[in-house]
Amino acid sequence: MEAAPCQTSSVKGLEHGTREKEHSTVTRKVPRDVQMDIEYLYEVVPQLSRVFRITDKIGEGTFSSVYLGEAQITSGEREKFALKHLIPTSHPVRIAAELQCLTVAGGKENVMGVTYCFRKDHHVVIVMPYVEHQAFVDIVGTLSYEEVRQYIYHLLKALKHIHKFGIIHRDIKPTNFLYNRRENKYALVDFGLAQGTPDTQIQLLKELLGLSKTSRSVFGERNLNSINHAKNPSDKIEGHLVKPSKADDISARKLASTKRRAVPSRGPAASQKPKSAALNPPLTCNCYMSDRICNICLSRKQQVAPRAGTPGFRAPEVLTKCPNQGTAIDMWSAGVILLSLLSGRYPFFKASDDLVALTQIMTIRGSRETMQAAGKFGKAVMCSRELPRLDLRILCETLRGVRPCGEDSLPAEFRASRHPADAKQDLTDPAATQSSQSRTDTSKSTGRLQDRGWDSVPDDMYDLLDKLLDLNPETRITADEALQHPVFKDLSDE
Incomplete structure (x- = not known):
C-alpha cells in the first residue's frame, strides 16, 4: 500500500475548494449503482476511507471516474475534494504524465492543481480541489x-x-x-x-512522444500499421476495445480480388520475376464527386495519427x-x-x-x-x-x-x-x-x-x-x- 504526496504549496492558496461546516448526518439518497461504485473504490484503495467520506460520483469517462469526497482539514473544517479514479489498464507513463502536468503547470492561471495522490497496486486516485460549477x-x-x-x-x-x-x-x-x-x-x-x-518542459510527455512510435495504446489509439492489431486486446481506439468487424474483412477481400484482376495472367513458373510498377498500376478511386465512398477507398491502409x-x-x-x-x-x-x-x-x-x-x-x-x-x-x-x-x-x-x-x-x-x-x-x-x-x-x-x-x-x-x-x-x-x-x-x- 502506497500513498504518494504531490506538490501542494501552489494549490492550497487557490481557494478553489468549497469550505464546508461540520457535515450533517443527513445526506441525499445515493443511487444503488453509485453506492456500489463507491464501496468498490474503498475496497481497492482502502486508505481512502481513513481520510475521505465519499458522497457521490460526479463524472465518468472512458479512462476514469470522478467522485466527490469531503475530509477534515487542519483548521477543523470540512472541505470538499474531487477524487479521480483512473482505470487500472491505463499506461503507467500516461498516469505519471497526467500527474506531472497537474503538479508542474497546475494550481495557477485557471489550471487545476493536485492536492494528493493515492495508489494501491494498479489503482490510482488523484485528489484535487473541488470546484463547484x-x-x-x-x-x-x-x-x-x-x-x-x-x-x-x-x-x-x-x-x-x-x-x-x-x-x-x-x-x-x-x-x-x-x-x-x-x-x-x-x-x-x-x-x-x-x-x-x-x-515540452514536461519530462514524462517527452517519454510519451517516444512511446507513441511503438505503442499507440498509450494514447488510447489503435496501431493500424500493426499486423496483429486486431488480436491484441490492449489496443484501443477512442478508449473502446477493438474487434475485427465483418465490414473490415469484406473490404479487405474486395481489395484482394481487385488486385488479382489487375495483375496479368501468370506465365510459366520459370519466367516468373518481380513485376515492375508499370505492370501493377495503382488502383483508381471511382467515388470522386459522388455521394458515396467506394470499396477501394474503404480498403486503403489508414494512416496512423493521434x-x-x-x-x-x-x-x-x-x-x-x-x-x-x-x-x-x-x-x-x-x-x-x-x-x-x-x-x-x-x-x-x-x-x-x-x-x-x-x-x-x-x-x-x-x-x-x-x-x-x-x-x-x-x-x-x-x-x-x-x-x-x-x-x-x-x-x-x-x-x-x-x-x-x-x-x-x-x-x-x-x-x-x-x-x-x-x-x-x-x-x-x-x-x-x-x-x-x-x-x-x-x-x-x-x-x-x-x-x-x-x-x-x-x-x-x-x-x-x-x-x-x-x-x-x-x-x-x-x-x-x-x-x-x-x-x-x-x-x-x-
Missing part, C-alpha cells in the same frame, strides 16, 4: 455577452499557461473547463489525453489524421466553444464519424476553403458539392434569435436540425411568428437579449472567432496572440 448545457443559453467574453478570456489564459510548458491538452471542451458562475471562477481539468510538443479528443471539438488536422499536430488543435476547440457561446447552440457540431464532422466544418467554413487548407498541411479533401463560407455574425445572431431567419440566412442543415436549448429563446421558427401571441413572445425575448447585450456584440468578437476557426493550423491564432486581441483590451491587466 454549473453544467454548461444548462447555462449556455442564459449567459450575457459580458459573461461569454469573460469565459473565453479565462479559457485562453489557461491555454496560454499550459502551452508555455509545451502541453497540448487535446480534449478542450466545456465539461473540461469548469465554470463557477456565481463566484466567477474557472478551472481547466483532465489532462488524461495530454501530449507534449517537441520542446485522434484523441471529443467528437465535435476536433480540429481539421485531427480529422484528416495529419501527423504533425500541435497546440493549434486546442485553439480550434476553443473556437468551437466560442461558436456555441455566441450562437447559444450546444453542442454545435455533433457527428457520428470524422467524415461527417469534416462535412459539418465545411458547411460553416466553406468546402473550397477547407480543401485549400488541407492541401497546405499535406492532405487532400474532396467534396461532392460546393458549400459556401458562412458569415459568422449572421450565423450566430440567427441561431440566437437576434436576427430573423430568412430563406437565405441559414443553410438547410441548420433550419432542419434545431437543438432543444435553442427553443427557449429562438425567434426563427416561421410558424411561431404567425400568431399575435408569438409576436408578443418574440418582443419579450428580444428584450431579454438586449438586456444581456446580445444586440450589440462588437465585430472584434467575430473577428476573434474567425481567427480561432482558421482551417490552417499554421496561421491559426495562438493563445498568447488571442489574449492581445482588441476584444480583450480592458482585460489585459487582469
